[in-house]
Amino acid sequence: MxxxxxxxxxxxxxxxxxxxxxxxxxxxxxxxxxxxxxxxxxxxxxxxxxxxxxxxxxxxxxxxxxxxxxxxxxxxxxxxxxxxxxxxxxxxxxxxxxxxxxxxxxxxxxxxxxxxxxxxxxxxxxxxxxxxxxxxxxxxxxxxxxxxxxxxxxxTGYFCEFNTLGELWTSRISSHVPLKDVASYVSVERIEQAAELIYRSLLANGVAQPKVAIAAFNPHGGDGGVCGREEIDIIEPAVKALQARSWPTEAPFHGPFPADTIFLKAQAGEYQAIVTMYHDQGQIAIKLMGFSRGVTVQGGLPIPITTPAHGTAYDIAGQGKASVEAMWQAFRIAGRMGTAHRLANHAPA
Structure with a gap:
């Protein structure tokens, strides 16, 4: 029992x-x-x-x-x-x-x-x-x-969606908004908030030493400003501000890195989390790496909430062949984060 x-x-x-x-x-x-x-x-x-x-x-x-x-x-x-x-x-x-x-x-x-x-x-x-x-x-x-x-x-505080695949987590500073509006979301404040939130969520998920990479916004990381200045004017200052603060673990934040190479670093185990600037910048990579295993975590809420990253799969509903793997992984994360929540809010009797 x-x-x-x-x-x-x-x-x-x-x-x-x-x-x-x-x-x-x-x-x-x-x-x-x-x-x-x-x-x-x-x-x-x-x-x-x-x-x-x-x-x-x-x-x-x-x-x-x-x-x-x-x-x-x-x-x-x-x-x-x-x-x-x-x-x-x-x-x-x-x-x-x-x-x-x-x-x-x-x-x-x-x-x-x-x-x-x-x-x-x-x-x-x-x-x-x-x-x-x-x-x-x-x-x-x-x-x-x-x-x-x-x-x-x-x-009332900052919240965002995380997508996870095994030991790799991603967050983003803009989500379900038109691509033409994404640049307006790129700000020092949002980058700092997204980075801190995913870092602390990884700690709650049992990751002892989270390393968080920050993605660039423009192709090639802006190429020194000739292909966009968001990296120079916004993202680099945000990363420096994060690095200047005190954290429970050593040097958790790095970047910005060009978006077309940042996931290679994560695959090599250098980082456990990536902060992306918009939805598809992270979602395409995560779903190519393991569509049937991805999990979405709703970050910044007063309780852990998880779900498979895939959809309702209407085309195969009722046929008994849907994979349970992402659902299982979502449940396991809910259990781990729920344990941390329970210890913080409801000490065992």
């Missing part, structure tokens, strides 16, 4: 009902080692959980709870807790299609998780893939789920 006093409470959600999320969660929870990692509570529709198990060919027993407040005090965490939440009727789900009912379902369940965060009932959240289009037509008023989380949780 595993005591809940030493494990973080990790909330799992089934994701977009029309995508591969339910079958991924079924495969994840069928892993015997999952229950040893966290005090798990699955939140969602009972019929959707059953459907996910049918597709995945699994049979995972759960312990029903009636509120998230019950989860932390469970004496035995060998089986996941299950909180049934009615978010969508089966008749409203058309597998493989982005639709408003599916988006509303995702928002309803995630908001329940946010409320549990504010109440101190969970230590981390790991959600199965969702679809931004479905969420927007379903009522989301923000550009992405990260901004939805931040507003719901009352975040």
């Amino acid at each position: 595993t005591s809940s006093s030493s494990l973080p409470v990790v909330a799992l959600t089934l994701g977009d009902p029309a995508g591969i999320g339910p079958e991924l969660i079924a495969r994840l929870l069928a892993k015997p080692e999952a229950a040893a990692t966290a005090n798990i509570v699955l939140i969602g529709d009972r019929w959707l959980w059953d459907e996910g198990q049918r597709i995945a060919g699994t049979s995972v027993a759960t312990d029903e709870v009636h509120s998230l407040a019950e989860v932390r005090g469970r004496a035995n965490t060998a089986r996941p807790a299950f909180l049934a939440v009615h978010s969508i009727d089966p008749a409203l789900v058309q597998r493989g299609q982005a639709a408003a009912p599916g988006g509303r379902s995702v928002l309803r369940v995630l908001d329940r998780c946010m409320d549990a965060t504010l109440a101190g009932e969970v230590d981390a959240i790991c959600f199965a893939p969702l679809n931004k289009q479905a969420m927007k037509i379903g009522g989301m008023q923000h550009e992405d789920e990260l901004h939805h989380f931040a507003q719901h949780l009352g975040v």
